[in-house]
């Protein structure tokens with residue numbers, strides 16, 4: 001019997017859920033109302049967030065079952081780091097309020113699943129404690145106004161073993177959110193600083209430093225770590241970012257939490273990939289809830305993708321093991337989607353895998 005294996009690594013232990021949507025419901029039951037509201041929150045009317053999912057669902061792939069069969073290989077590598085699947089954990093603030101293992105559980109759970117978590121600078125765990133977990137991780141930060149501080153954090157992250165730095169550029173102002181209009185629950189920063197043993201670094205986000213190319217160039221000059229910018233969606237932002245030496249871009253609407261009339265990663269990927277022209281990696285996130293969503297974004301040109309809320313739901317339900325399981329479920333679904341589209345390895349993913357209705361004029365393709 002030939003065909004795709006359905007299980008990439010050790011068999012999944014029986015899960016209490018069959019989809020990430022089910023996992024979301026379990027997490028909702030587990031969390032207190034304030035934490036849940038923060039996690040689920042969206043900008044204004046939630047239009048961008050809703051469209052992320054519908055854009056992904058609307059990408060149709062060609063079913064190609066007549067291959068020789070074999071074993072689907074989902075592995076890839078980013079900046080020399082091998083990953084068992086092309087899905088990373090997006091940086092998400094508030095992990096300590098979701099589960100006591102917080103960022104430590106997130107990075108370890110990702111490592112168990114064979115991938116990497118991007119730890120937010122505004123998290124509750126100091127950099128050296130993340131490094132002490134002994135697993136791969138990346139650091140996300142907002143560029144502070146003081147370039148010396150940014151360089152210091154970069155050096156500390158490098159010293160503690162971070163694999164890359166991700167600069168988020170999509171919060172020049174914090175959007176009004178539907179549930180928590182101020183963006184963060186009351187007392188948030190005080191609680192974070194206490195958890196961080198008094199370290200004020202978590203206040204970066206309140207720094208309100210406007211992003212400047214100069215600040216990015218200064219950081220580029222002072223770190224040898226791969227540098228990515230997250231939260232770009234436009235070729236006209238991507239081109240100067242590459243000119244300033246970034247190694248990757250992350251197309252993101254911040255999970256539909258910022259501009260509520262933004263295009264989604266799925267929509268802009270083709271134009272961004274054209275602008276990038278192979279000069280840096282292209283990652284994308286937003287609304288990924290199925291393994292086929294991962295594949296659909298990669299067919300449109302992403303090198304890898306990130307999940308934000310789903311990893312948090314896993315953390316909420318079972319800490320490190322819950323994070324691992326959320327990725328494993330997605331991994332299993334990705335294998336299925338690749339097997340059914342006749343795609344046996346990541347290097348075979350190609351734009352031609354997308355199905356487009358034949359354009360015969362008339363009612364078809366119009």
Ligand SMILES: Cc1cc2nc3c(=O)[nH]c(=O)nc-3n(C[C@H](O)[C@H](O)[C@H](O)COP(=O)(O)O)c2cc1C
Pocket residue numbers: 038039040090091092093094120122140168230252253254255256285286287288306307308309310
């Ligand atoms: C609760 C929450 C907190 C987030 N915190 C950050 C953050 O601190 N820094 C950042 O760059 N993005 C942050 N994001 C955005 C995520 O990195 C990611 O872009 C988004 O969650 C992807 O969409 P998804 O949740 O549908 O997977 C956050 C998102 C959520 C839901």
